[in-house]
Amino acid sequence: MTLDVARIRKDFPVLQREIDGKPLVYLDSANTSQKPQVVIDAMTSFMETAYAPINRSAYQLAAEATDLYEGARTKVARFINSTKSNEIIFTKNATEALNLVIMSWGRANLHPGDVVLLTHLEHHANIVPWHMLVAERGIKLRWVPLTADGQLELTNLDSLLNGVKVFAFTAMSNVLGTITPVVQLCAAAHKAGALTIVDACQSVPHLLTDVRAWGADFIAFSSHKMCGPSGVGVLWGRESLLDELPPFLGGGNMISDVRLDGFIPAELPAKFEAGTPPITEVIGLGAAIDYLERIGMHNVRQHELQLSTYVLNTLTQRFGDDITIYGPSNSEQRSATFSFSFRGIHPHDLSQVLDQHNVCIRAGHHCAKPLMRVLGTNATARASFYLYNTEADADALANALDSASDIF
Ligand SMILES: Cc1ncc(COP(=O)(O)O)c(C=O)c1O
Numbered sequence: 001m002t003l004d005v006a007r008i009r010k011d012f013p014v015l016q017r018e019i020d021g022k023p024l025v026y027l028d029s030a031n032t033s034q035k036p037q038v039v040i041d042a043m044t045s046f047m048e049t050a051y052a053p054i055n056r057s058a059y060q061l062a063a064e065a066t067d068l069y070e071g072a073r074t075k076v077a078r079f080i081n082s083t084k085s086n087e088i089i090f091t092k093n094a095t096e097a098l099n100l101v102i103m104s105w106g107r108a109n110l111h112p113g114d115v116v117l118l119t120h121l122e123h124h125a126n127i128v129p130w131h132m133l134v135a136e137r138g139i140k141l142r143w144v145p146l147t148a149d150g151q152l153e154l155t156n157l158d159s160l161l162n163g164v165k166v167f168a169f170t171a172m173s174n175v176l177g178t179i180t181p182v183v184q185l186c187a188a189a190h191k192a193g194a195l196t197i198v199d200a201c202q203s204v205p206h207l208l209t210d211v212r213a214w215g216a217d218f219i220a221f222s223s224h225k226m227c228g229p230s231g232v233g234v235l236w237g238r239e240s241l242l243d244e245l246p247p248f249l250g251g252g253n254m255i256s257d258v259r260l261d262g263f264i265p266a267e268l269p270a271k272f273e274a275g276t277p278p279i280t281e282v283i284g285l286g287a288a289i290d291y292l293e294r295i296g297m298h299n300v301r302q303h304e305l306q307l308s309t310y311v312l313n314t315l316t317q318r319f320g321d322d323i324t325i326y327g328p329s330n331s332e333q334r335s336a337t338f339s340f341s342f343r344g345i346h347p348h349d350l351s352q353v354l355d356q357h358n359v360c361i362r363a364g365h366h367c368a369k370p371l372m373r374v375l376g377t378n379a380t381a382r383a384s385f386y387l388y389n390t391e392a393d394a395d396a397l398a399n400a401l402d403s404a405s406d407i408f
Contacts, residue, residue: 002302003295009388011036011291018358025359025396030174030202030337030384032224035288039227042287043280054279055253055270069279072286073269079289080219081210082236086268089235089242090277094201095125097220097235100248100272101197102129102168105218108246110165112138117160117167117194119144119152120374121178124367126168126199144169146374150176150327154184161192168196171203171219175366175382176327177308177334179203186215195241201225205386206304206335208297211236223281228288232281235272242268249274300387304336307385311338311394318398319343322405326375336385339366342401345408347381353407357400 009015012034017024026034052065070085077085091097106129110116116130120143133139144160145153150173161167167189171182182203186196198219200209205226211219218237224230237245247254247265251274257264265271292300308331315323315338322343328334342350347363354361362382365372372378383397 002299002306003387005303005388005390008295009390011038012388013037013040015388020358022358025357025393025400027383027385027389027393027397028360028362029205029225029386029389030335030382031362032230033205033227033386034388035229035284036227036291038291039229039284039287043229043284046280046283051280053276065279068283068286069277072282072289075286075289076234076236079209079293080204080236081212083212084239087236087239087242089237089269089272090282091220091233091235091272092231092278093224093233094199094220094222095233097233098125098168098197098199099129100235101218101220101237101245102133104245104248105166105195105241106130106133106137106139108244110137110139114139114165115142115163116140117142117144117164117169117189119169119180120146120371121150121152121170121173121176121180122168122368122370123170123174123199123201124369125201126170126197127370130168149329150178151333152178152180152185154181157185157188158192161188161194164189164192164194166195166197168199170199170201172200172206172335173327173368173371174202174337175339175368175371175380177337177339178327179207179333179335182214182216186217190215202335202337205292206297207301217241223285223288226285226288227291228285229281231278232285234285239268242272245272247271247274251275253277295387303387304385305331307389307391307394308334308336310391311336311383311385311397314394314398315340315401319401323401326380336389337382338384339380339382341377341380343405343408345404347379349408350381350401350404353404354397354400357396357403359397359400361397 052061054066198216200219200221204221223232254274326339351363
């Protein structure tokens with residue numbers, strides 16, 4: 001193993017927990033990740049010693065809080081290799097970040113008949129806002145289909161991009177684990193004159209992110225999937241594009257002036273951070289980034305690569321045709337998130353039986369109903385691994401699956 005996972009596990013208090021004398025096997029990190037002590041401590045310490053409003057008050061405590069909040073913005077910028085911290089906008093979550101850019105950019109730039117390109121891999125957060133613009137603006141949606149093993153079918157990408165205004169796609173599927181070729185997709189979109197919005201919600205916690213190398217225009221992700229707290233998400237955009245966008249939410253903090261007959265928005269990033277932000281959570285995200293950087297995103301990826309190969313081998317060797325694992329069969333092309341069906345047992349039943357062994361997985365449509373329809377199913381079981389998971393967790397999953405067959 002590339003990582004000292006035994007040591008890493010000690011950083012996560014909840015992983016020390018036993019239920020009915022059995023250890024917790026947490027395999028739902030694609031949903032939300034667990035939190036290391038350093039993140040919990042950073043948030044507690046801020047609330048105990050330096051909690052104050054940011055940006056508004058002249059006293060020292062508020063200045064300290066503002067420094068911590070803005071310090072986290074600098075950490076996020078560094079983590080994704082953005083040139084400027086004012087390209088980082090804090091939102092409530094990735095969903096709000098996507099809605100911000102889709103609605104703000106879309107309402108200003110899209111007209112009836114304009115085409116937006118999406119893919120069959122998308123999460124509802126990168127589908128539903130577009131459907132709302134279909135109703136509001138009369139735009140049209142076009143879709144990149146999938147290959148049999150759950151990768152994007154890119155043979156006709158250039159013709160799919162023909163006349164497209166914006167190409168919005170995931171960097172990593174939350175259902176199939178598919179890693180998409182972001183650099184290639186951004187380059188093809190730009191060649192066709194389209195902007196790119198990358199849903200990086202699944203990839204940022206697991207892969208090294210380099211927005212400059214990607215060539216993307218906007219990316220969105222959530223803190224809670226990358227060891228940080230819930231309640232904060234990130235929109236990154238190119239400064240020149242963000243400067244042109246109208247504000248999304250109006251209120252305090254996002255203005256430079258307000259009169260009876262109108263308002264003047266603030267400069268970036270305040271323009272998009274209306275109201276009191278999630279101050280403590282942003283500071284927690286900063287601590288999560290410090291933590292992940294200390295471990296090294298390259299090491300996280302190497303660990304998950306080894307683990308993916310182990311999971312794929314274990315489940316296919318042990319269960320053969322009784323298990324269908326959706327998505328790429330090659331670990332290099334996928335994350336350690338596995339959607340599967342097993343011996344015809346309904347995923348919800350499966351997850352309940354697994355829960356009796358303290359194995360936590362997710363069952364359902366994973367907020368990707370169009371993809372479920374493409375796969376020809378209503379729901380899958382999904383086991384998702386992260387830096388704190390081990391081969392023993394994969395074995396526990398396999399053992400628990402075996403026991404489910406005894407019941408059904
Ligand atoms: C690929 C993808 N996009 C967007 C989201 C939405 O993230 P959030 O619920 O944190 O807004 C998720 C969450 O599962 C996701 O997996």
